[in-house]
Amino acid sequence: MNNILIVEDEDFLIRALQDNLTAEGYTVDTAKDGEEAIEKIGKKKPNLILLDLLMPKKDGFYVLEELKKNPQWKLIPVIVLSNIGEDTAIKRAMEMGANDYFVKSQHPIEEVIEKVKEHLRP
Structure with missing residues (x-):
């Protein structure tokens, strides 16, 4: 069974993603x-992470940095879901190890779910 960690601070999006993935x-x-995400990854390594960039406390860039530092975590696929659509943020996230980047307002949840399935296919 594949375990997915959703790192997001918008309750509506959390519920929608959780319902669809379940x-x-x-x-x-x-x-x-980001702080809570790193704690949870340390307790139970997920098979994939859906990651927002703009969050309270520690942001998504912090999470990407922490993943890259840890040899056991750096190969976890990360799909960024963000409201930031600027090329510089997208480039930075991809350079820091994100596998895909979706601007929330431009992609339906179904498209994100399909990308999750792609990454988790054996």
Whole structure:
């Protein structure tokens, strides 16, 4: 069973993603900020992370940096879901190890779910 960690501070989006991913058979855990995400990754390594960039406390760039530092975590696929659509932020996230980047307002949840499935196919 694949475990997905959603790191997001918008309750509506958390619920929508969680409902869709659970319906697809995935186990889902959530974190509201980067600090909580790193704690949860340390306790139970997820198979994939859906990561927002703008959050309270520690942001998504912090999470990407922490993942890159840890040899056991750096290969976890990360899909960024953000409201930031600027090329510089997208480039930075991808250079820091994100596998994909979706601007929330430009992509339906179904598209994100399909990308999750792609990354988790054996």
